[in-house]
Amino acid sequence: MGMRHLVLLIVSAVLLFAADTTRSVPPKAAPKYQDGSCCDKAAKKGEKCLHPCCVKAAKADKVCDRCNEPAKK
Numbered sequence: 316m317g318m319r320h321l322v323l324l325i326v327s328a329v330l331l332f333a334a335d336t337t338r339s340v341p342p343k344a345a346p347k348y349q350d351g352s353c354c355d356k357a358a359k360k361g362e363k364c365l366h367p368c369c370v371k372a373a374k375a376d377k378v379c380d381r382c383n384e385p386a387k388k
């Protein structure tokens with residue numbers, strides 16, 4: 316009984332730690348384009364946005380934040 320509780324504690328601690336580290340580093344695999352932005356439209360056509368600002372951002376593994384403003388909450 317005590318052992319199971321300890322394992323749960325460790326697992327939740329690890330999950331908390333993982334959540335904390337992923338928060339500061341956005342996943343590269345899923346670029347977040349603003350819905351309806353030039354990049355979003357290009358991605359939906361299976362292409363890459365050709366705007367110079369977006370190309371530059373893509374090269375840095377980023378999403379152009381001039382064309383894709385962070386979603387407001």
Ligand SMILES: [Zn+2]
Binds near residue numbers: 353355364365379382
């Ligand atoms: Zn774009």
Ligand SMILES: [Zn+2]
Binds near residue numbers: 381
């Ligand atoms: Zn752009």
